Amino acid sequence: MGMFRTAFMNVAGVHEEPKKGSYEWKKEHMTPQQLARTMDNAEKYNGIPAIPVDIGYHSGKNTGGAQKTGVVSNAASNPGVILGMGLTTAALLGMFKSSFLGDKVGAQKMMQYRIMAQFFTVTALVAGVTIFGATYEDEEHQK
Structure with a gap:
C-alpha cells in the first residue's frame, strides 16, 4: 500500500x-x-544499488570504453569559447546598466561590444572544431 x-x-x-x-x-x-x-x-x-568503486571514484580504468565528458573537460579543450562567453556576458551586463541609467550612447556602445564578443565566440568555436577535425585520429585506424 x-x-x-x-x-x-x-x-x-x-x-x-x-x-x-x-x-x-x-x-x-x-x-x-x-x-x-x-x-x-x-x-x-x-534499496539503493551499489556503484562500483572504479566508476564511482574515477579510478582511471576504462570500464565502458567511453571518454569522460563534462563542462570542465570540454572548456579546457577550447578556452577561447569560455573567454568569448565571458566577454559577451560582461557586454550584456554593461548594456543593461547603461539602459537602466538612461545612457543611450553607452548602451549603443555596449551593444556593439556584445556583437564583437559574440563574433569572437563563434570564431573560436569554429576554429576549435576545425582544429579538432584536422587532428582527430580514430582509434581503429591507429591499430
Missing part, C-alpha cells in the same frame, strides 16, 4: 488488510526468527 494511501486511511480510521503475498502480509505472518533476519538484512541491504 502506498505511503499516502496508508496515511489517509489511518486518518479516516479505516484499516485495510494487506493482500496475500504482499510485503506487509509476509511481515505479519513471519516467525520472530524470520522477522529478525529480515530486519538484519534490511540494515545491510537498502
Whole structure:
C-alpha cells in the first residue's frame, strides 16, 4: 500500500488488510526468527544499488570504453569559447546598466561590444572544431 494511501486511511480510521503475498502480509505472518533476519538484512541491504568503486571514484580504468565528458573537460579543450562567453556576458551586463541609467550612447556602445564578443565566440568555436577535425585520429585506424 502506498505511503499516502496508508496515511489517509489511518486518518479516516479505516484499516485495510494487506493482500496475500504482499510485503506487509509476509511481515505479519513471519516467525520472530524470520522477522529478525529480515530486519538484519534490511540494515545491510537498502534499496539503493551499489556503484562500483572504479566508476564511482574515477579510478582511471576504462570500464565502458567511453571518454569522460563534462563542462570542465570540454572548456579546457577550447578556452577561447569560455573567454568569448565571458566577454559577451560582461557586454550584456554593461548594456543593461547603461539602459537602466538612461545612457543611450553607452548602451549603443555596449551593444556593439556584445556583437564583437559574440563574433569572437563563434570564431573560436569554429576554429576549435576545425582544429579538432584536422587532428582527430580514430582509434581503429591507429591499430
